[in-house]
Amino acid sequence: MSLSDATPALLVLADGSTYRGWSFGATGTAIGEIVFNTGMTGYQEVLTDPSYCGQIVIFTYPELGNTGINSEDEESTQPHVKGAIARNICYKPSNWRSTQSLPNYLQQHQIPGIFGIDTRALTRKIRTLGAMNGGISTTILDETELLEMVQAAPNMTGLNLVKEVTTPTVYEWLEATTPPWEFNPEAVTKIRETFTVVALDFGIKRNILRRLASYGCRVIVVPADTQPEEILKYNPDGIFLSNGPGDPAAVTEGINTTRALLERQKPMFGICMGHQILGHALGAETFKLKFGHRGLNQPAGLQQRVEITSQNHSFALDPDSLPTATVEVSHFNLNDLTVAGVRHKSLPVFSVQYHPEASPGPHDADYLFEQFVLKMQASRQGTKA
Numbered sequence: 001m002s003l004s005d006a007t008p009a010l011l012v013l014a015d016g017s018t019y020r021g022w023s024f025g026a027t028g029t030a031i032g033e034i035v036f037n038t039g040m041t042g043y044q045e046v047l048t049d050p051s052y053c054g055q056i057v058i059f060t061y062p063e064l065g066n067t068g069i070n071s072e073d074e075e076s077t078q079p080h081v082k083g084a085i086a087r088n089i090c091y092k093p094s095n096w097r098s099t100q101s102l103p104n105y106l107q108q109h110q111i112p113g114i115f116g117i118d119t120r121a122l123t124r125k126i127r128t129l130g131a132m133n134g135g136i137s138t139t140i141l142d143e144t145e146l147l148e149m150v151q152a153a154p155n156m157t158g159l160n161l162v163k164e165v166t167t168p169t170v171y172e173w174l175e176a177t178t179p180p181w182e183f184n185p186e187a188v189t190k191i192r193e194t195f196t197v198v199a200l201d202f203g204i205k206r207n208i209l210r211r212l213a214s215y216g217c218r219v220i221v222v223p224a225d226t227q228p229e230e231i232l233k234y235n236p237d238g239i240f241l242s243n244g245p246g247d248p249a250a251v252t253e254g255i256n257t258t259r260a261l262l263e264r265q266k267p268m269f270g271i272c273m274g275h276q277i278l279g280h281a282l283g284a285e286t287f288k289l290k291f292g293h294r295g296l297n298q299p300a301g302l303q304q305r306v307e308i309t310s311q312n313h314s315f316a317l318d319p320d321s322l323p324t325a326t327v328e329v330s331h332f333n334l335n336d337l338t339v340a341g342v343r344h345k346s347l348p349v350f351s352v353q354y355h356p357e358a359s360p361g362p363h364d365a366d367y368l369f370e371q372f373v374l375k376m377q378a379s380r381q382g383t384k385a
């Protein structure tokens with residue numbers, strides 16, 4: 001496949017606006033929620049992050065696919081986006097790890113993409129009007145017909161998408177970040193014990209598993225609907241609540257399990273969806289942001305400390321619903337002052353809305369994995385971390 005083979009493609013948003021471009025990846029039609037990601041790197045990790053299930057991603061970085069696809073940067077077993085929107089794409093990648101081009105990869109996984117789109121204008125539109133459903137197609141080039149399909153699609157609010165991405169079976173993960181890529185060698189070598197962590201899989205990214213393993217964790221990954229008694233049979237030192245797609249409020253089993261596990265007072269750490277589910281289990285509510293946060297330079301912090309973080313979320317904890325007798329805010333998103341992290345006031349339980357595992361993104365927040373391990377160590381010793 002090359003640029004000369006490109007065929008026309010159509011993009012239609014739920015508000016009726018239409019954009020014409022060219023097809024890359026698979027032929028066919030994809031309908032989903034249109035969101036934008038402002039990262040300048042990491043498209044392969046974005047495509048394979050299960051949290052994007054059900055979404056069509058606008059990549060604002062104007063050149064997509066230059067470093068191709070490689071076997072090491074998959075964040076799960078397959079890409080999960082419904083579709084991709086780009087300004088320009090690369091058919092002939094150049095990178096020592098590349099094994100395939102981006103258009104070929106999307107074609108292989110039956111994911112349509114559209115390029116030649118003014119992604120800046122499109123992003124400004126989403127930023128002004130909010131995230132909305134949309135469709136891209138190489139076969140339906142009639143605007144009214146595609147718009148009807150888009151308008152019939154379900155809204156993201158209320159959707160439980162975890163069932164589509166959680167692991168069907170239990171597995172164990174021991175693989176740490178490989179030495180050439182280890183960016184925090186001093187911190188990881190300080191940890192000399194092994195901790196058993198049960199990870200509730202709402203759509204977990206591999207680099208979370210790698211970072212936990214780097215800090216000495218043996219991770220048992222269990223399906224999202226695993227009952228608390230089953231989880232406790234592994235005698236875990238700590239519980240991890242993963243990232244994942246869709247509306248957290250709809251993941252009632254995960255919320256109930258987390259609530260039951262909280263009673264055991266074990267160390268618990270949640271990332272993104274895990275943070276939202278923990279919030280619900282503690283009695284808080286979530287709401288949908290206008291267009292969410294997706295990118296690699298989101299500032300999070302409190303008072304004088306700031307971390308630059310990787311983010312990918314639509315929903316957030318409602319600050320007014322936080323049970324302030326038991327929970328406090330540990331981080332705010334410093335762009336819009338939404339809640340970016342919470343911790344329990346008396347239990348070794350905490351969570352963040354952002355992605356300390358990066359992949360892609362900066363490593364400022366990697367210390368949170370160490371914090372989790374130190375809480376497990378203290379809990380073993382019967383002290384407080």
Ligand SMILES: NC(=O)CC[C@H](N)C(=O)O
Nearest residue numbers: 051243244272273314315
């Ligand atoms: N990355 C995630 O875990 C996303 C959580 C949730 N689906 C949201 O969009 O807010």
